[in-house]
Amino acid sequence: MTSPIISIKNVTKKYPGVVAVDDVSFDIMPNEFFALLGPSGCGKTTLLRMIAGLETSGTGDIIVDGQNMEGVPANQRPVNMVFQSYAVFPHMSVRNNVAYGLKVTGIAPAEIKPRVEEALEMVQMGAMADRKPDQLSGGQRQRVALARALVKRPKVLLLDEPLSALDAKLREHMQLELARLQQVIGITFIIVTHDQDEALSMADRIAVMERGGVRQIAGPEELYEKPHSRFVADFIGKINLIDATVSGTSNAGVTCLAKGLGRVVVPHDGTASGSVSLAVRPEKLTLSDKAPSSASDISAKGVIRDVAYYGDVSNVFVTCADGLELAVNVQNDRAAAGLLENGREVYASWHPSDTLILEE
Amino acid sequence: MARRKSTRGPLDYGKSPWLILFGMVTFVLLYAPIAQLIAFSFNDSKRNIVWRGFTTKYYAKAWNDASLVEAFVNSMTIAVMCTVIATIIGTATALWLWRFRFPAKSAVEGVMVLPIVIPEICMGVAVLVLYSRVGNWMRGFETGPIHWWNELFSVWPLNLGAITAAHIAFSFPFVAVVVRSRLAGFNREFEEASKDLGASEWQTFWNVVLPFMMPGVIAGALLSFTLSLDDFVITFFTAGPETNTFPVKVYSLVRRGVSPDINAASTVLIVITLVATIIAMRMQAPSKIEG
Numbered sequence: 303m304t305s306p307i308i309s310i311k312n313v314t315k316k317y318p319g320v321v322a323v324d325d326v327s328f329d330i331m332p333n334e335f336f337a338l339l340g341p342s343g344c345g346k347t348t349l350l351r352m353i354a355g356l357e358t359s360g361t362g363d364i365i366v367d368g369q370n371m372e373g374v375p376a377n378q379r380p381v382n383m384v385f386q387s388y389a390v391f392p393h394m395s396v397r398n399n400v401a402y403g404l405k406v407t408g409i410a411p412a413e414i415k416p417r418v419e420e421a422l423e424m425v426q427m428g429a430m431a432d433r434k435p436d437q438l439s440g441g442q443r444q445r446v447a448l449a450r451a452l453v454k455r456p457k458v459l460l461l462d463e464p465l466s467a468l469d470a471k472l473r474e475h476m477q478l479e480l481a482r483l484q485q486v487i488g489i490t491f492i493i494v495t496h497d498q499d500e501a502l503s504m505a506d507r508i509a510v511m512e513r514g515g516v517r518q519i520a521g522p523e524e525l526y527e528k529p530h531s532r533f534v535a536d537f538i539g540k541i542n543l544i545d546a547t548v549s550g551t552s553n554a555g556v557t558c559l560a561k562g563l564g565r566v567v568v569p570h571d572g573t574a575s576g577s578v579s580l581a582v583r584p585e586k587l588t589l590s591d592k593a594p595s596s597a598s599d600i601s602a603k604g605v606i607r608d609v610a611y612y613g614d615v616s617n618v619f620v621t622c623a624d625g626l627e628l629a630v631n632v633q634n635d636r637a638a639a640g641l642l643e644n645g646r647e648v649y650a651s652w653h654p655s656d657t658l659i660l661e662e
Numbered sequence: 663m664a665r666r667k668s669t670r671g672p673l674d675y676g677k678s679p680w681l682i683l684f685g686m687v688t689f690v691l692l693y694a695p696i697a698q699l700i701a702f703s704f705n706d707s708k709r710n711i712v713w714r715g716f717t718t719k720y721y722a723k724a725w726n727d728a729s730l731v732e733a734f735v736n737s738m739t740i741a742v743m744c745t746v747i748a749t750i751i752g753t754a755t756a757l758w759l760w761r762f763r764f765p766a767k768s769a770v771e772g773v774m775v776l777p778i779v780i781p782e783i784c785m786g787v788a789v790l791v792l793y794s795r796v797g798n799w800m801r802g803f804e805t806g807p808i809h810w811w812n813e814l815f816s817v818w819p820l821n822l823g824a825i826t827a828a829h830i831a832f833s834f835p836f837v838a839v840v841v842r843s844r845l846a847g848f849n850r851e852f853e854e855a856s857k858d859l860g861a862s863e864w865q866t867f868w869n870v871v872l873p874f875m876m877p878g879v880i881a882g883a884l885l886s887f888t889l890s891l892d893d894f895v896i897t898f899f900t901a902g903p904e905t906n907t908f909p910v911k912v913y914s915l916v917r918r919g920v921s922p923d924i925n926a927a928s929t930v931l932i933v934i935t936l937v938a939t940i941i942a943m944r945m946q947a948p949s950k951i952e953g
Contacts, residue, residue: 356854376857383858389851393873403859406869447855454859 305368307332307458307490308353313362315348322348323360324514330458330492330507335484337501338494340511341537346494349511350460353492355379367457382451383460386467388443390435396422396446397431403454421453424483441472452487459484461493465500477504498538502526510534526583531662535581542587542628543660544580556659562626566600568657579660585631586656589618589641594651601651602626609642616642620650696932703925720922721930730927733911737891740822740907744829744890749883751830752837753875759838760845775839777832786899789828793900821905828900829890836889837882844878877945884942888935 306329315323323345330336338346351357353364355376364371366380382403391399400421404414422428425445435443444464451459464480465473481504484491495501501508502522509519510533518525518534529535532543546560555569560580568580588594594601604622616638618630628650632638641648675681706717724730759771777785852874856866894909901910908931915924 354858356858376854377860377862383855385851385855387849387851389849389855391852391855391870402856402861402869406856406859406861406865450855450859 304332306330306365307334307367308492309363309365310349310353311363311365313349313352313360313364315345315352315357315360321514323352325362326511326514326516327362328509328516328519330490332490333488335481335491335504335506336493337505337508338492338511339498339501339508339537340496342496344511345514346496346511347462350383350462350492350494353458354381354383354460356383380457381460382454382456383462384444384447384451384464386463388440388447388467390438390443390446390450392435394435395431396427396433396435396438399435399446400449400453403450417453421449424452424486425449440467441476444468444476448483452483456489458490458492461491463494463496465495465497473500480504502538510537512537528658529581529660532579532581532660533662535658535660540584540629542582542584544582544626546578546580546659548575548578548659555654558659562622562624563600563602566657567654568659569655570659574659574661576661581658581660582652582656583631584617584629587628587630587650587652589620589630589632589638589648589650591641591646591648593649598654599651600654600657601649602628603647603649604628606642606644606646606648609644618642620648622650699925700929700932703922703929705922705925708921720926724923724927724930727923729906730908730911730915730923733906733908734927734930736822736906737908740826740829741887741890743822743826744833745883745887747826748830748834748886748890749837749879752834752882752886753841753879755834755838756841756845756875756878757871759842760848775835777835778839782832782893782895785828785832786896789831789896790899793824821902824902825897825900825905825907828896829886829893832893832896833886833889836885837879840882840885841875841878844875844881848874881942881945884938884945888938888942891938892931892935 308330310329311327313323313326314321326345326349338349340346348357352360353366353371355371355374355378369380371379391402394402397418400418401414404417409417418431419428422431425448427442427445427449430438430442435446438446444467448464461480465476468476477500480491480493493501493504502525505522507519507521508525510517510525512533518530520528525534525538529538529541535541536543544560544563546558546563546566548556548558549565550557551573552567555567556574557565557567558578558580560566563580566580593603602620602622604620604626606618607621607627608619610617610619611634614634616632616634618632620628620630622628630650632642701713703720704716704718705713706719707714755774759767759774764770848871852870853866856870857863861869892909893907894913897907898910898913901907906914908927912924912928915921
């Protein structure tokens with residue numbers, strides 16, 4: 303088994319009155335595209351900056367490629383960062399920006415030139431090498447920031463919300479571009495983002511953070527399909543959370559008494575007890591104007607309260623008994639055509655195995 | 663009530679005839695004296711009353727007046743020395759206030775701008791009192807082992823030291839304020855990026871911070887240059903009998919009536935000040951490059 307490129311061990315960082323990073327430990331493997339995902343203020347950026355050495359005075363150990371970073375200043379760490387504002391030096395040309403990190407560390411000019419060219423080609427900015435940053439678009443500036451970090455040949459590239467300043471189309475394009483770059487160069491990328499789509503589409507593994515702590519680390523699919531907690535389930539995509547009380551466990555699964563649904567049996571590994579949430583993704587639900595034929599399906603009768611139309615899909619909100627609100631994702635195909643009207647009586651149903659029991 | 667239909671937009675004050683007139687009058691009152699001063703420097707007459715034809719002979723006359731030239735050279739020398747030192751001190755102060763957090767920082771910032779706000783006459787008196795004390799104290803060295811000290815300070819340009827020091831004292835806060843406001847627009851991520859890329863603290867300062875604040879430094883330097891060049895009040899209080907600056911000299915000449923050669927010399931000073939001010943304003947204009 304390969305050893306991790308980065309080991310984070312019991313890292314804590316306190317600011318007066320707040321704990322920004324709260325006893326976090328995890329490993330990141332070589333060549334991994336790793337995302338730190340969470341709402342603003344969850345400590346993800348602080349953690350990234352601690353890896354870069356820009357945030358000091360925390361406790362715990364950060365080990366990069368077998369070397370403890372304790373006491374190693376930012377300018378001597380084998381990691382480089384792409385800043386949220388890109389921080390491309392305004393008074394230097396693109397070429398000089400990229401060459402900067404090599405010049406200040408005393409690399410021979412003969413070596414700098416080809417490395418700068420190579421880095422600029424890598425981000426397709428070779429033609430703009432003599433421009434000043436104020437002559438570049440946001441996306442181009444970001445490419446310069448990327449080239450400037452990559453030319454240093456870091457062991458790990460850190461990206462702090464790199465796409466947040468770009469418009470939606472460009473953001474999508476850069477997501478693919480970053481994923482491509484990471485595969486071509488074959489180094490570890492750690493990206494900080496609050497955008498779950500970004501994390502899901504790019505990262506190999508994602509650490510979901512909340513209030514300084516890591517709630518779950520998993521691949522995108524596992525994180526989406528098998529969240530461990532209400533927070534993760536709710537933060538990654540949309541989900542229906544239904545209050546329920548466990549009444550018994552059998553071979554068939556866990557029997558619960560759920561709000562608006564009555565007695566349901568949900569397959570579940572392990573045990574559950576007390577108050578739980580039943581979680582089911584909106585796209586797992588189907589709407590019909592007839593009661594479902596399969597008796598094993600969980601179903602609820604309700605009235606369509608609202609329909610949000612998105613072109614390919616519609617988000618339908620159904621009010622059921624007991625004040626239960628269900629969100630349903632409906633493909634806008636022919637079957638849905640006559641069905642989606644406010645006030646219409648419908649049955650929302652799903653397969654029990656699509657239901658998760660969340661205790662946290 | 664019938665309303666007159668206005669062709670003006672809600673904030674279109676520029677079209678109001680009264681406002682235009684008001685503006686014009688203000689401009690005339692502000693600049694007519696200066697325009698007259700410049701115009702009459704070319705007037706072929708001993709008096710500044712009637713225009714008698716164009717001449718540049720008063721420029722030549724001013725140029726040949728040894729004491730006027732000496733005062734002018736003194737002023738320029740003081741201004742240059744003051745600019746260099748005030749710029750260094752002011753920039754250092756701005757950096758210190760920007761970079762570090764320390765107790766009573768806001769108090770320090772307030773005290774620092776005092777020389778800008780306190781009346782010049784008070785500053786002049788204060789400096790005079792200080793210098794007379796220092797002078798008394800230094801006279802004690804005349805018989806002592808370091809009496810060369812006093813001789814040293816009677817040699818040009820060190821004999822201008824007293825005035826220069828006073829000029830530095832009132833002009834460095836201007837430099838500090840200008841540089842500080844420039845630094846306020848500095849994105850700390852530039853500094854972090856520089857360090858992240860392997861630069862040391864010094865390399866970061868020279869390659870990233872200094873180029874960014876340079877327009878502010880140059881603007882502050884030109885500001886202190888013009889402030890020093892045309893200062894009268896504080897200089898009047900600190901100038902010794904042997905040292906004269908241009909504004910003080912002009913004042914002493916004017917008491918015997920304004921002659922056109924004073925006009926000529928003043929015009930030269932106006933041009934120098936104007937050029938410096940224009941450059942300073944250009945430098946201070948918000949940079950097209952976003953910070």
